[in-house]
Amino acid sequence: MASIDPVNLDPIPPLIDSYSFHSTLPASAAPGSEENKEGWIMGIDEAGRGPVLGPMVYAAAYCPLAFKPTLESLGFDDSKALSADTRQMLWESFDANADLCYSSATLSPQAISANMLRRVPINLNRQAEEATMSLIRSALNRGINIRECYVDALGPAQQWQDRLSNEFPTITFDVRAKADSIFKIVGAASIIAKVTRDRYIEQWTDPEGPVLGDEVVRGSGYPSDPKTQAFLRNHIDPVFGYRGIVRFSWATVKVLLEKQAASCTWADDVTQPSAAAYFGDSAKSSKLYRDLGISGVGEL
Incomplete structure (x- = not known):
């Protein structure tokens, strides 16, 4: 317009x-x-x-x-x-x-x-x-x-x-x-x-380049559309997932990522030691304590 x-x-x-x-x-x-x-x-x-x-x-x-x-x-x-x-x-x-x-x-x-x-x-x-x-x-x-x-x-x-x-x-x-x-x-x-x-x-053109090609058929964009479903199945990157046209918070996409993409473990998902462990007796004899000259101040 x-x-x-x-x-x-x-x-x-x-x-x-x-x-x-x-x-x-x-x-x-x-x-x-x-x-x-x-x-x-x-x-x-x-x-x-x-x-x-x-x-x-x-x-x-x-x-x-x-x-x-x-x-x-x-x-x-x-x-x-x-x-x-x-x-x-x-x-x-x-x-x-x-x-x-x-x-x-x-x-x-x-x-x-x-x-x-x-x-x-x-x-x-x-x-x-x-x-x-x-x-x-x-x-x-x-x-x-x-x-x-x-x-x-x-x-x-x-x-x-x-x-x-x-x-x-x-x-x-x-x-x-x-x-x-x-x-x-x-x-x-x-x-x-x-x-x-x-x-x-x-x-829509991909700002990262025409990797998908001009001939790509995306359908209506609704999750129930077979053409859209095919587009999502065929254009998933195992590491990066999808390009910017896809709403990655939709359940349809989450399921496909879980099935077809590479698995990923985030640091926050791994059990972390408690804060108290950094101040225990074993920590006080560690190289970190020695190198930084850290010493305890007792109970607060």
């Missing part, structure tokens, strides 16, 4: 290796404009929550309330229910309609896995919440007067709606399951999320 504004890149704390893009704002988003005074609506949806390959993309679509009648006529819907050609046509409608804007937050496979495997894990729901709130916060920080926000449900709808309302008290939220097929503005966000993720998968 030609309207990406590279100046407006926001980190999405506390996530690793994640980033967002924004479309350029029209004059109707200026603080003093009548459209901004009246308010804007926003819709938020995601693509790629379940796959073992590629990123999870959260996207927001937003427009002035006055643009809503035009929005209703553009044909937006749940992106999964539309053909690739239709999704591309709707993607291009963002360029054709200056008042229809978007933001996207892309959580890379590495970000998803690294956060899920932290000592204190950040699960997928928590990462999705952070991405959602980052999109809303970013729009507000850019001066857009968001009055209404429609969100595809993340877990219990009412609980998530209450949390968003507490976080952003100036916005009226409506969180529902299948919001992308109910609200056109969420359907618009669904298009941004789906097309962004699909292009990532189709155009």
